[in-house]
Amino acid sequence: MTEHSAPARRPTIKEVARLAGVSHQTVSRYLKSRQGLLPATLERIDGAVEELGYRPNLMARSMRTRRTGRLAVVMPVTTFNHARLLSGALAAGHEAGHVVEVVSVEGSTATRTERVLELAQSGQVDGVLSLTPMAAGIEHGLPEGAAVVVSPDFDDAMRSIGELTDASPVTELMERLAALGHRRFLHVAGDQDWASARARKAAYLEAVERLGLESVGVAEGDWSGESGVEAVMRLDSDRLPTAVIAANDVVASGVVRGAHERGLDVPGDLSVTGWDDNELCRFLPPSLTTVRINLEGVGRNAVLRLIKAVGGPELEPWSGPVTQVIWRESTAPPGRPSASPSAGTR
Amino acid sequence: MTEHSAPARRPTIKEVARLAGVSHQTVSRYLKSRQGLLPATLERIDGAVEELGYRPNLMARSMRTRRTGRLAVVMPVTTFNHARLLSGALAAGHEAGHVVEVVSVEGSTATRTERVLELAQSGQVDGVLSLTPMAAGIEHGLPEGAAVVVSPDFDDAMRSIGELTDASPVTELMERLAALGHRRFLHVAGDQDWASARARKAAYLEAVERLGLESVGVAEGDWSGESGVEAVMRLDSDRLPTAVIAANDVVASGVVRGAHERGLDVPGDLSVTGWDDNELCRFLPPSLTTVRINLEGVGRNAVLRLIKAVGGPELEPWSGPVTQVIWRESTAPPGRPSASPSAGTR
DNA sequence: GAAGCGAAAGTGAACGTTCACTATTCTGCC
DNA sequence: GGCAGAATAGTGAACGTTCACTTTCGCTTC
Incomplete structure (x- = not known):
């Protein structure tokens, strides 16, 4: 677009100064604070800046100021x-x-x-x-x-960044599920290259141990919905868990789908929890219990x-809190028939 | 970390030059292409750069080059x-x-x-x-x-950006649904402040007109799942649509939920389409027909x-194509009983 | 009325590069 | 051996700001 002639030079502080009839330093002062200048001077510089459409070259400024x-x-x-x-x-x-x-x-x-x-x-x-x-x-x-x-x-x-690897909500989820009567758990893990996935897995194992629960295992996963489906499909019918801690919401939705395909009811036969509070979670049938993270705060x-x-x-x-567990329909006491879907969105 | 004394000056091209026993211009040339220099000179500069840990000041460079x-x-x-x-x-x-x-x-x-x-x-x-x-x-x-x-x-x-407002897939969706036998439609719109939402609404209305279909109306929405739920709940039982074009996947999932709450089966009683190809779409019961957009390409x-x-x-x-319709379980011919994969939902 | 002072404005040198020249050295050829 | 011409290297001036000084001017004050 621009011709190769004269690369469209922008006006500089000196040109403004000349037009206003002052020194370049005066214009610099004007730029810095507009203070310590005679009203008349101020006005003339105002005019010159306006007329030339001057804007300071930030690159040159930072070069001098080192900021x-x-x-x-x-x-x-x-x-x-x-x-x-x-x-x-x-x-x-x-x-x-x-x-x-x-x-x-x-x-x-x-x-x-x-x-x-x-x-x-x-x-x-x-x-x-x-x-x-x-x-x-x-x-x-x-x-x-x-x-x-x-x-x-x-x-x-x-x-993952520090606060994102805080897996304490896993503990909260499992304690509550245990209190509801769940004893046999499954964890569908996320890609173990991620610190957050490792942290959640570790927290799961720790909770199983500490609360004296039974784990049917940790299914390897990659954050995908498919990994959730597969994890459920591979489960031994004789030893089904009653609760699944999924690495995130996508995995959890895969778990729910896999459960349906096996004829299992959620949460009737299987409670499922996710992570991230995906927008869709609230509207899934059943709506998904999940963990909300305050990413803005982080x-x-x-x-x-x-x-x-940098001073x-x-x-x-x-x-405030960085994580928060949101309880929804996908979690319930084990063995109970599923509550009717219209039992409320939250 | 940094002391307040001497703002940690970084070595400059001149210091490198002095250490290497050449002129600053020679170093400049070295920086630019490493060509046209005697191997011995090259080596000495290499050494000096290494020793001082020199890195060019890009700000100063761009100041001179205007690039x-x-x-x-x-x-x-x-x-x-x-x-x-x-x-x-x-x-x-x-x-x-x-x-x-x-x-x-x-x-x-x-x-x-x-x-x-x-x-x-x-x-x-x-x-x-x-x-x-x-x-x-x-x-x-x-x-x-x-x-x-x-x-x-x-x-x-x-x-919204140009290609994102391309609503032609709406037409594709409706033509196919019409071919399947659908006659009565509903559109749950997105926030009309968005060009993409307006475009989809316009495309919906145009298609209704052109294909000679019946529209039970356009529900105002704000991209939220709730707006989808509400739109369905407010529908007149005497005149239910058989297909819903939702502004995006979140809205669509709200529509599905609303349908379930009214005892409607998806897609048996109601076909539903979304937009965005949200990761969860594939795992919803029923998996959601949606539109995938090639955002990378855009x-x-x-x-x-x-x-x-900029030359x-x-x-x-x-x-390649920017949009692509992905047909899934949430759309089917009207009036047919759901091809229940497991009948599990209810 | 001159010294003293503060406000307002000016002067020139930096900041770290590259550009446009100029100078030096080397090579090959007649 | 001298000279053209290339290859290599050097010199000083930009680029557009701000910093650190210096100058000018007008007003008190004694």
Whole structure:
């Protein structure tokens, strides 16, 4: 579109100064605070800025000030699923007067580490919050440049951030189910490359042990609905569990479908729990008991750590609960006939 | 972490030059291509770079070259739902040698327009792809700076991008349902602030007209499952539709639930279609007929337009189908008893 | 009425690169 | 041996800001 002649130079501070009949430094002051200037001067600069359509070149500014006002959140594309986490991060950054950008990374740990370092030291951002795990000892490679806050508990397979691996709700789910009378459980796990999947599995096993329950096993899974269907189809008819803890809602819906295909009623014959509070959960027949995660809060707190690290203001972190179990129709005491579907949406 | 003394200056090209015993320009050349240098010189610079841990300051570089190699995708946070769209955009940008960043905007049209202009003219990015609609005539406000490609059909309420408003699958759905024998339809619409919702509604009405079908009405909705439930509950028993076109999968699942609550069988008494191909769709009882959208392709093409606008290489666009109807259990000829896979639901 | 002071404005040098030149060295050829 | 021409390297000026000073001016104050 643009001709190759004269790359459409934008007006600079000096041109504004000339037009306003002042020095460039005066315009700089005007830009900075509009204070300490004579009203008449102010007005003339106003006019010149308007006339030229001047806008400061942020790149030049940051070059001089060594501050960009920009933060980067690096994350693997797969985690974009957690859009609400981003949403919280963006809001917190904005509050602290920063622009938050999202940069994606792919490839091996080494590649990703390199990419993050490059970004941190490119001078293009003040800080980098990496939701991707990096080669150990990266801190030492950093010449005190942009602060990189690697969210601490992000795991090797770059899939989960600290608070997301909190699997305590599994315990809550199982204690309640046990109280309802369930004794025989099944866990359909998520992809074990993910820290959160490992955490849930561990919490399941721990709860079985501690509460003296019986586990018919842990079905390997990959977060897919199919893995849920299969796990149920493979169950031994002589030793069916009465409750299934699924790694997430998709898996849980697969479990429900598998149960139906085997002629099992949910929750009559089988109670099922999910994880994530997928929008559809409430409307499934039966509506799904699940775990809601406050992703906005998690995102906010991660960015707050970063802002603090780059010397920004200390803002109020989200301190409320991060997870919450939502009980719905898919869980009930064992052996009872299923309550009629119209027994209520919640 | 960082002490307040001496802001940790990073080594510059000149320091590398001094250490290597060459001029700064030689180092610059080294950085640019590593060509036209004596092997011995190359080696010495290599050593110096290594020793100092030097990395070029991209900000200073872009200041001189007036090129940043960075593109920004501006989008409202709500659209982060379309993570797969981003994924396509990022991949295309990478292919063309650009870094793609995601910047979010909120607020009124005026605020957003301002924000986008600021970004475009800040010198921090080469191009801006705005998925947010902006005040008309913005092009004229742009002094040929960074190219802003407003995705053309993005609507006033900043919710949809051109290809996403393609509602032709609605026609496909209805033609097939009509062929199966359906005559009386209901549409549960999405929030009419969204262009895509308006497009689907319009396509529904057009199809009713053209195919000579009967419509029991268009239920206003807001993309929520509740709106689906309510739409069904409010239906006149004397004049029930046999097919429901829901604005998306969540609404559709609400419709299914509402139908069950009224004792209607899906698809026996009522065929239901959704939109989006939500992961859970396949596992619902009954699995949901829906429309899959190739968001990656849409994102890729949008970024390709931008890259072309900023004078980048012309890459292969995604030219395959953008939408695809997926037929599943929730649709069947009217009046037939449900082909119950297990009869398990009731 | 001159010294003192504060407000307002100006001057020139940085920031870390690359660009456009110019200078030097090497090579091969007559 | 001298010279053209390429290959290699160096010099200084940009890029658009802000920082650290300096200057100018007008007003008190004694």
